[in-house]
Amino acid sequence: MASKNIWNNIKSVFVVEDETLIKNEQSGEAVKNGKTTTVPRKTPSKNSPVIEQSSMGQQGKVTSKFIDVLLGAMEKSNLDGFDYLEYKQSLSSLAKMPMDEKTKFQSAFAMAQTMGATPQKLVDSATHYINVLKEEEHKFEKALANQVDGNIGNKREQITQLDSVIKEKAAQIKRLTEEITQHQQKIEGLENEISKSSVKVETTKNNFIASYNKLVAQIHSDVENMKEYLK
Numbered sequence: 001m002a003s004k005n006i007w008n009n010i011k012s013v014f015v016v017e018d019e020t021l022i023k024n025e026q027s028g029e030a031v032k033n034g035k036t037t038t039v040p041r042k043t044p045s046k047n048s049p050v051i052e053q054s055s056m057g058q059q060g061k062v063t064s065k066f067i068d069v070l071l072g073a074m075e076k077s078n079l080d081g082f083d084y085l086e087y088k089q090s091l092s093s094l095a096k097m098p099m100d101e102k103t104k105f106q107s108a109f110a111m112a113q114t115m116g117a118t119p120q121k122l123v124d125s126a127t128h129y130i131n132v133l134k135e136e137e138h139k140f141e142k143a144l145a146n147q148v149d150g151n152i153g154n155k156r157e158q159i160t161q162l163d164s165v166i167k168e169k170a171a172q173i174k175r176l177t178e179e180i181t182q183h184q185q186k187i188e189g190l191e192n193e194i195s196k197s198s199v200k201v202e203t204t205k206n207n208f209i210a211s212y213n214k215l216v217a218q219i220h221s222d223v224e225n226m227k228e229y230l231k
Contacts, residue, residue, distance in 0.1 A: 013092040014071065070136055077132045082115035083125035 078085060090108035099107065112122065 013088050014067070070133055073132050073136045074129050077129070079125055079128060082112060082117050084122050084129060085125075086115070087112050087117065087122050 074085070087108055090111055091104060094104045094107060097104065109117070109119070109122075
């Protein structure tokens with residue numbers, strides 16, 4: 001198993017502890033000790049496991065929360081003896097030495113050989129930790145899927161239900177609007193009939209009165225004549 005000292009320093013072996021450096025890592029620049037320096041980027045090899053970024057276009061960033069979770073999983077699965085992690089610690093100790101990368105790897109391996117390490121053992125143990133991290137990725141994807149189902153999925157279902165209610169109410173509004181239009185048209189028709197009926201009734205009334213007055217006037221005239229002529 002790895003020594004306690006290695007696990008106390010493992011985070012600094014894999015990630016930059018300077019928070020400002022981490023924040024600017026994505027942009028390719030780092031601000032350290034008041035100076036801006038360029039952080040060299042390496043193109044991942046064809047065998048490097050790469051998790052695709054979200055299709056929503058949001059750029060991810062390294063966080064201590066997830067780094068701690070992943071390194072914790074590696075710690076629980078640490079292999080016995082001198083393996084990739086101890087070799088990584090040796091490489092880290094040579095980080096500030098004026099050597100090229102090849103020399104650093106060879107120098108660290110020279111010490112690793114004294115501990116029984118071989119190139120194949122180091123590669124195999126590194127592959128072991130990659131598989132450990134892949135398992136954490138699967139766990140994360142499962143937990144994320146459950147979160148999506150619990151939060152986003154339920155909200156989408158609510159949206160679907162509300163959309164159905166809106167369509168139903170819109171159909172009701174349309175039907176009621178059509179009924180209101182029909183009632184208004186019927187009211188207009190009845191008002192026209194009332195107007196026509198009123199004119200007809202008034203005409204009938206006036207004709208009756210005119211006829212009545214005509215006859216009554218004639219009778220009054222005859223009465224007057226009879227009184228005068230029939231004595």
